[in-house]
Amino acid sequence: MPEIRQLPAHVADLIAAGEVVERPASVVKELVENALDAGASAVVVEIRRGGMGLIRVTDNGCGIAPEQLPTAFLRHATSKLRRAEDLGAIGTLGFRGEALAAIAAVSRVEILTRRPEDASGAVLRLEGGQAGPVEEAGAPEGTTIAVRDLFFNTPARLKFMRKDSAETAAVAGLMQHLALSHPAVSFRFVKDGAEAMHTPGDGRLDSAVYAALGRDFARGLVPAEGRGGEVAVSGFITAPLMGRGSRAMQTFFVNGRYIKSQLLTAALEEGYRNQIMKGKFPGCVLAVTLPAAAVDVNVHPAKTQVKFAREREVFDAVYHTVLDALEARGGAVSAPPKTAPRPEEFFQRMDAAAYRARTAEKPAARQEAAPKADAFRRADAAAYQARSVGAAEVRAPLSAPARGSEAASQAASPREAAPVRPVFDTEWKRSAVADSAGGFAYRTARQTPDTGGGAFAPDAAPGRDLAPQQSPERSAEEAPPRRTPAISAAPVSVTGQTALDMPAKPFVPAIPDGDQVPGQQVLPAEEAPWRIAGEVLRTYIVCESADGCVWLIDKHAAHERINFDRLCAAKEPPMCQTLLQPAVVQLEREDAALLLENLELLKQAGFACEDFGDGAVLVREVPSDIDAGDAPAVLEEFAGQLRTGRSLEERRESLLHTMACKAAIKGGWKSDPAELRVLVEKVQRGEVRFCPHGRPVAVKLTKYELEKMFKRA
Numbered sequence: 001m002p003e004i005r006q007l008p009a010h011v012a013d014l015i016a017a018g019e020v021v022e023r024p025a026s027v028v029k030e031l032v033e034n035a036l037d038a039g040a041s042a043v044v045v046e047i048r049r050g051g052m053g054l055i056r057v058t059d060n061g062c063g064i065a066p067e068q069l070p071t072a073f074l075r076h077a078t079s080k081l082r083r084a085e086d087l088g089a090i091g092t093l094g095f096r097g098e099a100l101a102a103i104a105a106v107s108r109v110e111i112l113t114r115r116p117e118d119a120s121g122a123v124l125r126l127e128g129g130q131a132g133p134v135e136e137a138g139a140p141e142g143t144t145i146a147v148r149d150l151f152f153n154t155p156a157r158l159k160f161m162r163k164d165s166a167e168t169a170a171v172a173g174l175m176q177h178l179a180l181s182h183p184a185v186s187f188r189f190v191k192d193g194a195e196a197m198h199t200p201g202d203g204r205l206d207s208a209v210y211a212a213l214g215r216d217f218a219r220g221l222v223p224a225e226g227r228g229g230e231v232a233v234s235g236f237i238t239a240p241l242m243g244r245g246s247r248a249m250q251t252f253f254v255n256g257r258y259i260k261s262q263l264l265t266a267a268l269e270e271g272y273r274n275q276i277m278k279g280k281f282p283g284c285v286l287a288v289t290l291p292a293a294a295v296d297v298n299v300h301p302a303k304t305q306v307k308f309a310r311e312r313e314v315f316d317a318v319y320h321t322v323l324d325a326l327e328a329r330g331g332a333v334s335a336p337p338k339t340a341p342r343p344e345e346f347f348q349r350m351d352a353a354a355y356r357a358r359t360a361e362k363p364a365a366r367q368e369a370a371p372k373a374d375a376f377r378r379a380d381a382a383a384y385q386a387r388s389v390g391a392a393e394v395r396a397p398l399s400a401p402a403r404g405s406e407a408a409s410q411a412a413s414p415r416e417a418a419p420v421r422p423v424f425d426t427e428w429k430r431s432a433v434a435d436s437a438g439g440f441a442y443r444t445a446r447q448t449p450d451t452g453g454g455a456f457a458p459d460a461a462p463g464r465d466l467a468p469q470q471s472p473e474r475s476a477e478e479a480p481p482r483r484t485p486a487i488s489a490a491p492v493s494v495t496g497q498t499a500l501d502m503p504a505k506p507f508v509p510a511i512p513d514g515d516q517v518p519g520q521q522v523l524p525a526e527e528a529p530w531r532i533a534g535e536v537l538r539t540y541i542v543c544e545s546a547d548g549c550v551w552l553i554d555k556h557a558a559h560e561r562i563n564f565d566r567l568c569a570a571k572e573p574p575m576c577q578t579l580l581q582p583a584v585v586q587l588e589r590e591d592a593a594l595l596l597e598n599l600e601l602l603k604q605a606g607f608a609c610e611d612f613g614d615g616a617v618l619v620r621e622v623p624s625d626i627d628a629g630d631a632p633a634v635l636e637e638f639a640g641q642l643r644t645g646r647s648l649e650e651r652r653e654s655l656l657h658t659m660a661c662k663a664a665i666k667g668g669w670k671s672d673p674a675e676l677r678v679l680v681e682k683v684q685r686g687e688v689r690f691c692p693h694g695r696p697v698a699v700k701l702t703k704y705e706l707e708k709m710f711k712r713a
Contacts, residue, residue: 013075013105013129014154020102023161024051024150025170027107030099031145032178035059036185037092040142041201045175046190050167052150060142063115066122069134073109073126075101090297093257105129106157108148114139128153169593172196172615176212176589177258180251180285183208196614205235209285214614216586217249217283222329224286226321229313230294233321235286240272240326243280245636248588253287254295259306264288267315271322279633286321288314530684532676539667543680548703551683556667557691558679563625563660564692568653574606575624582620585632589615591639598642598651605655607631625663634658657692 007015021027028045035043038061048054064072071077075098103109104126114121121139125132151158161167168191179187179199186201199211210218221236238244252264264286272282296307308314529546536542541553567574587595592615595602602609606623622631634655641654665671682688683698691697707713 010105010129013101020098021106021150023170024055024167025174027051027055027103027147027150028057028171029174029178030103031055031057031147032175033093034099035061035143036178036182038062038143040185042186042188044188044190045171047168047171048192050164051171052161052164052167053148055147055150056144058142058144060140063118063121063141063143064111064113065115066113066118066134066136069111069113069122069124070131072111073100073104073124073129073131077101090292093303101129103147104131106154107150107152110146110148111143112137112139112145113143114141116141163597165596166590166593168192169589169615172589177251179208179212180205181253181256181258181287205285205287209236213249213285214586214616221285222325224284224321224325226317226324228317228320229310230290231314231317232289233286233317234289235284237268237286237322237325238283239329240276240282242283243276244283245280245633246591246640247281248591248636248640249283250281251283251285254297254306255289255292256287257297257303257306260304261306263308263311263315264318267318268322271319271326275326284322286318288318290314528681528684530680532673532680535671535676537667538670541676541680543684545684550701550706551680551698552701553680553683553698554667554691554695555665555671555676555679557695557697558683558688560660560664561688561691561697562679562682563663564656565687567656567660573604576606576608576621577624577628578608578621579619579628582618583628583631584612585617585619585635587615587617587636587639591615591636591643592617594639594642595635601648601652601655602635604652605659607635609635623659623663626659627662630662634662660692 020030024047028047028051032043032045035057038059040059040061042060044056044058046054046056046058077100100109105128108128109126110123111125112121112123121137123135123137123139151161172189172191175187175189175197179185179197183199183205184201184203185199187197187199188195189197197212199208206218206221209221217238220239220242222239223235224237225234227233238249247265250265250268252259252261254261268282268284268286276282290308294309296309297303299305299307530551531544533542533544533550535555539555541551541555543551543553545551592611595609595617596611599609606621606626607619608621610618610620612618617635619631619635622628626634637658638655641658642651665675679688688697704713
């Protein structure tokens, strides 16, 4: 057996640091919590390179005495606990006395501090846990701690750090939680020289929510406040119609401490039962206040999990507070008003009585406008006919009598000349004569008794008068008689021989009946060995097979599997649609950073995204199969799946799963019979058996099973 030895103090400090300091965000958390415990009303956090290069936390708290600076960096040295009984009622954020020692063991630290009663401050520098001398220095009231080169002496930890953008997003998310948990403190967050967040510190939670989470999220919140026994709950919850695609926007605080609790999450979502869309999750910023002795915060090294002495009381308090807040707004709360102008700003609204009164004001003006419109239409028809006359003279040479008649007719009334187009005889089509005055837009013709059997005259086209119009003021006796065209309406061939002189040829349609091209043989369609009996609940297809079995097919699951197989088998990038107005998807900062790290994967799937700042992602293109309104839900769900840290292939499959689900037919939709037939055919062929999530697509009931249900077997 190997010899048992006590570890050196330096090695023990490095091991202890691994429990407290996981990443730069862990350092920021410990330092800011110390500042809050020191009574600071303003905290400034500055990071560079995601916190790996520099973390500087400045506060205006009580400061540290110069002689106590070396002691502050010793393990288990704290000013917040004195005896064992204090562990039963912890009221401060920090209490272990390990944070500063753990941070100093894996970085280079410099602390500058001054108490209000001191004339000058003190500075202390540490490297790898080794402290230097305490020196006098000028300093403002409060404490400034700078941490540089994190994990410089632990390469094993350094290589597991993520990209700077991901670490920056983690720190930004932490600053959001700290700002929300202490709205009376002004927080300022600076990353790489640019200010990313600044809260007013006016003590109002809604101001902190607006500054930390953004305007769009703040506008969709509903105030919630309640109490159950010794448990008080206050804060804001989202309206049911503002549900999110993940639980990332659920924020809970217990006695001013940000925690993650499945109990509180379950109580929140239970209050939204039957009021929120399936697959959506509510967001919240809820603060739970209860006696310090009723909660144990010493159950996790990072202090992000707690244990309640009376869980049922806490659950009921949160549940009833959420339920009462929703009922106070009338159940399902509507979405907040859009930033775009309201419809009444574009269109004037009026009732029937107001409309009749307005239309009766100026009838004479409308009567005067009608003849003018008719005159414009007649002038337009005349111009079009004149152009047609010139074109017909070039293309279709007429016989001498016809030319003479045409000249006489044009001299009398140029608008009434009706030139004709030549006839084109082909194997498939024999064109009839069409009046050029009707144009190509009006091909409806009626046979007139004035012309021959094969002659056609143009029918009156709607909205276009080709003959002289009779004004409303003139009586029927004063109206001039309608003249007939002087030109023979018989079709004229290119050689001058009319179509009436030609031997009659049967009319052959351009597209034969049955859409069959000559020489093509149409095979009779084979009857499918199954029959669709109907659809129930607008979700399940009832199908009867030839062997006497009844199938129940989930149309959403079947279509989802078809979409997923098609996306996986695609060799080319999917067809994309560019959004007329790019969509802004507001996410938690860490989720936004995860999406920005996978922009190439999103591009391959058809999403064109870019960073929009402050946890927002701008979407410019989406796949053609995805509705533009579903793009935020797809990205939120994909960001939630990226949190698990999967491989590239698993991430791609996760994205395709989400896309296939959003593009599939939804249960409850009214589907076309042709769509149902395609789905049933895929299932009956055995191409679709399970959806991408592993759920069955179809359930088969044999004839024996049915008869057994009715006691007939």
